[in-house]
Amino acid sequence: MNLDDLASSSGEWLRGSGPESDIVISSRIRLARNLADFPFISRATDADRAEIERILHGRIDALREAGKAPAESLYLKVSDLPEVDRQFLVERQLISREHANSEGARAVVIDPAERFSVMINEEDHLRIQVMQSGLALAEAWEQINKLDDLIEEQVTYAFHERLGYLTACPTNVGTGVRVSVMLHLPALAITRQIEKVFKSLHKINLAVRGLYGEGSQATGDFYQISNQVTLGQTEEELAKKVADVVPVLIDYERQAREFLIRESQETLHDRVSRAFGILRTAQTITSEETMSLLSSVRMGINLGLIGELQIPTVNKLLIHTQPAHLQKLSGMELDSSDRNIERASYLRRHLNGDNKGSAANN
Amino acid sequence: MKCQKCDRQATFHITDLIDGEPSELHLCEECAQAFLSPAQEQGQEMMPAMAGLLAQHLAVGETADELARLDQRACPVCGITFLQFRKQGRLGCPHDYVFFEKELEPLLVSIHDQTRHVGKVPKRCPHGADQQTQLIRLRREMKEAISAEEYEKASELRDQIRTIEASFREKTE
Ligand SMILES: [Zn+2]
Ligand SMILES: [Zn+2]
Numbered sequence: 001m002n003l004d005d006l007a008s009s010s011g012e013w014l015r016g017s018g019p020e021s022d023i024v025i026s027s028r029i030r031l032a033r034n035l036a037d038f039p040f041i042s043r044a045t046d047a048d049r050a051e052i053e054r055i056l057h058g059r060i061d062a063l064r065e066a067g068k069a070p071a072e073s074l075y076l077k078v079s080d081l082p083e084v085d086r087q088f089l090v091e092r093q094l095i096s097r098e099h100a101n102s103e104g105a106r107a108v109v110i111d112p113a114e115r116f117s118v119m120i121n122e123e124d125h126l127r128i129q130v131m132q133s134g135l136a137l138a139e140a141w142e143q144i145n146k147l148d149d150l151i152e153e154q155v156t157y158a159f160h161e162r163l164g165y166l167t168a169c170p171t172n173v174g175t176g177v178r179v180s181v182m183l184h185l186p187a188l189a190i191t192r193q194i195e196k197v198f199k200s201l202h203k204i205n206l207a208v209r210g211l212y213g214e215g216s217q218a219t220g221d222f223y224q225i226s227n228q229v230t231l232g233q234t235e236e237e238l239a240k241k242v243a244d245v246v247p248v249l250i251d252y253e254r255q256a257r258e259f260l261i262r263e264s265q266e267t268l269h270d271r272v273s274r275a276f277g278i279l280r281t282a283q284t285i286t287s288e289e290t291m292s293l294l295s296s297v298r299m300g301i302n303l304g305l306i307g308e309l310q311i312p313t314v315n316k317l318l319i320h321t322q323p324a325h326l327q328k329l330s331g332m333e334l335d336s337s338d339r340n341i342e343r344a345s346y347l348r349r350h351l352n353g354d355n356k357g358s359a360a361n362n
Numbered sequence: 363m364k365c366q367k368c369d370r371q372a373t374f375h376i377t378d379l380i381d382g383e384p385s386e387l388h389l390c391e392e393c394a395q396a397f398l399s400p401a402q403e404q405g406q407e408m409m410p411a412m413a414g415l416l417a418q419h420l421a422v423g424e425t426a427d428e429l430a431r432l433d434q435r436a437c438p439v440c441g442i443t444f445l446q447f448r449k450q451g452r453l454g455c456p457h458d459y460v461f462f463e464k465e466l467e468p469l470l471v472s473i474h475d476q477t478r479h480v481g482k483v484p485k486r487c488p489h490g491a492d493q494q495t496q497l498i499r500l501r502r503e504m505k506e507a508i509s510a511e512e513y514e515k516a517s518e519l520r521d522q523i524r525t526i527e528a529s530f531r532e533k534t535e
Contacts, residue, residue, distance in 0.1 A: 034456065035494075036456060036491035036494035036495065037491070037494035037495075037497040037498060037530075038455075038498060039439075039440045039454055039455040039498050039502075040440075040452065040453055040454055040455055040456075041452075042442075042450060042452040042453075042454060043440045043441070043442055043454035043455060045505070048501075123452070145482070148482075149485075152484050152485065152486055153486075156486055156491050156494055156530070157484050157486070157491075158456035158491065158494075159483075159484050159491065160456070160459055160460070160479075162477070162478055162479065163459055163470075163477075163478075163479055164479025164481060164482075164483075165479075165482075165484075166456040166459050168452045168453055169451060169452055169453070170453070170466060170469055170470060170473060171473050173459070173470070173474075173479075174474065174476075174479045174481065175479070175481040175482065177481070228473075229473070229474045229475065229476070230474065231470060231473075231474035231476050231477070231478075231479055232474055232475065232476020232477070232478060232479070232480060233476070233480065233481070234480055234481040234482075235481045235482055238481075
């Protein structure tokens, strides 16, 4: 198992199954943890960071040898990776953009099926995350809770009796938990209701982010909804708060889709068909246009307007047409205009019926 | 069904979130359009900026002199000053939560609305880790001693560090 194998595969969380997976792409939970005997990253010297990375590497190897962590999990020193590989891991949502671009010794542990990853020396010493396809927050919590226990057998976490797990930023103190679901909400965007939805979410202290986290643009109508509060409520309560709002958003999106079908079926069908047509025939195409067209196609499949394509394929294309993925898959370094040509060619290969058999691979 | 805002036929049925509770709205197309059209300001500022929050809370009841004095306070373990924390929005070590407890309190209230953790507790050190915190301080002091060429002091510190580290190893094995 290496990074190139990872590039041509596609993670468990993209498999497009699980409850409500027409609208809920994935469920994620992350925990922020710090070692009690080191300064937080902002005050850590280069030597401290290297030492933290060395210690955690050793403890994770110990877990693997004891058969408690998957033996095939990948330990990557992010600080040693070329830029395209770091970008690749960001596109795959296995590390954050901050982790890819920061300084000093840092690493990531990756489960080959992409059910979990552990960032070392991100904003906190440890950022543990678990991913699931569809709406499955309770399962995700159960898994990450176990993973956290396993790591805690090996290290002493910074913890305060009254304040809970101590984190570099006071916004994460307490549980250190961020519970999030990624939703596909194209009809709410088309009917221009999305801003209103976001405002309501802000009012109940839930955050909305784009596909690639903090500050990223919401491309292709994909949105991450997550908790902002981390102190004073249990992890289960925080997960439940996110889980409770999701069915409302799903219902809202379904109503908007029904409205579009009822009021303007031809326009909607036209939009979906044109999107599919462009994706199958374009000779050069940007990442943004691809995302936006795939979003329409994805909705079209869910509404039965496109029959010959499956959701997992679309989910995979969303990730595999990102810049670093295209370069990893083609084995070439490509500038932006070459990438647009390669992206169009990749889409034509995967979306035209004569090539169904090889769609699973590159 | 009639529109809830006028007398026309309601053709648009909206589930709105009001204070987190879903509530049904039945509107005619025109009223729905007005209801749904995006408001002027963009809700782009997702997370309240830390710096802004801090400034806001520290301004209350602090004279310029008091704030200046506060800013100079430095954590004895990692050395971060309150001013540095205010500038970067990130703390320097676990002990900062103890050392700057009073200053952080209003910030925690404004972010979380709470000041007491009720979630998971680690099995290993549920009551905190003072000895571990001392290690952070000792390592920093050792580094400073070395750069000041006070080698005798540095080696004393190194021995203290080793003693504590060895006691941890005994506990875990
Ligand atoms: Zn009306
Ligand atoms: Zn400190």
